[in-house]
Every structure is written in C-alpha cells, then in structure tokens.
Amino acid sequence: MRRDQLYLEAYDLLYTRFGPQSWWPGETPFEVMVGAVLTQNTNWSNVINAIDNLRQAGVLDYRSLSALPVDQLAEMIRPSGYYNLKAKRLHNLLSMIESSYDGDLQWFLEDDVWAARENLLNVKGVGPETADSILLYACEKPAFVIDTYTHRVFSRHNLVDEETDYHTMQEEFVNNLPTDTKLFNEYHALIVVVAKEYCKKTNPLCQQCPLNGLNM
C-alpha cells in the first residue's frame, strides 16, 4: 500500500471513530499562543487554571501581558508548573513579536509560515513542537505538529521507526498528506485523542485501537 494512502486511511479511521475535534481550545490566537507555551510537558487541565488566572486578571492579551512584570506573571501561571521558566519563555515570545514585528501581533499572525517559524525557533523556550502548535492553531498555517503522542502512536503501529526524530517524522506527514491546514489541525488532535484512549504509556489498550484497522 502506498504511503500517502496509508496516512490518509489512518486519518479516516480516527475521524470516523472520534469525529471532528475542532482544536485548539482557545478563544483568540493570542490565548492559543500562551497555551502552547504553558502546556509544555504539562497536563492541559493545569494549563486551564493558569489561563483562567490571566483572563480574570484581564491580562490575556498581547499589550497587557507584555506590560506585566515576569515575577507577577510567574505567580499567576503557577498551576501550570515550571512557572518561573514558563514566565520567562512567555516574555521571550512577546519580546520576539516586539522586535521582529514592531509589536504588531496581527503582522506576526499573517506572516509567511517559514519566516514566522524561524522567528519562533529563535525564541529561547520555543522548540519545534511549540512553534508548530502556534503556527497551526494560532496562525492557521499548514504546519504539522509532532508530539510525544504522535511519536508513540505511530511507532507502536510500526508506521515510523522508534528512533525517528521530530523533523523526519514531520516530513513523513507533510510529504504524504495534502497541504491542508484543516486536515493538519484535525489529524494532530485526533492522534492526541486516540493516544489518551488507547496508547497510554503504561497499560496500553493496543488491541482495541482503531488504527489496528489499517490496511497494511
């Protein structure tokens, strides 16, 4: 079976089983960007608490958050864990928009995907996954997000080798799928859903995973 057919069939199996996910759960692109940093190696439920703190304090927008001292920001995002580190990382991100886009968030959101990705990766604390999450879910650009779930699900199903790195794995998806933001959005979200359900680190329920229906 051809590689591109396999990747589309996997998507169809997941979509049929779980339906549209409509990620990212954020009300504005800015909120999505903040969430992308806060969720690094952290359960999403903890991130919600941190974001709610920011929202209730009325600082969940580019200008307000930029004006907030880092130590105060750290205290507000405490529930998300690594709060001192993430407060710095958020400010690094905001500083990049200030210096590279003259403080114009909209300019960043509409910038060329490769230029924006380059700028994001130059931010201390923003790696490939966070960068692609922002590009896909905030900027709505066709950047495929790879995360630990993606790696776990696809390596366990022998769709990629266990040792495959981020970039190689991303190319596998991009080269075998039509370049479609909506597709990339749903696909990544569906992988997270199926991983949480059937591909846990311990006690994996592989036998019942819908991806066993793949025609390989």
Next chain:
DNA sequence: CACCAGGCAAGTA
C-alpha cells in the same frame, strides 16, 4: 506512594 502530563535548554563527558 509512584507515575504521568500536548518540551526545552543547559550541562556533562
């Protein structure tokens, strides 16, 4: 109690 969660950077040899 141990383990996990939508990473990343810095340090070590």
Next chain:
DNA sequence: TACTTGCATGGT
C-alpha cells in the same frame, strides 16, 4: 555527538 538533568504543579 549522545546522554543526563532541572524545571514544578495537580490528577490518578
């Protein structure tokens, strides 16, 4: 280059 470690809260 290839490992290892620090960062930290909250849920199971």
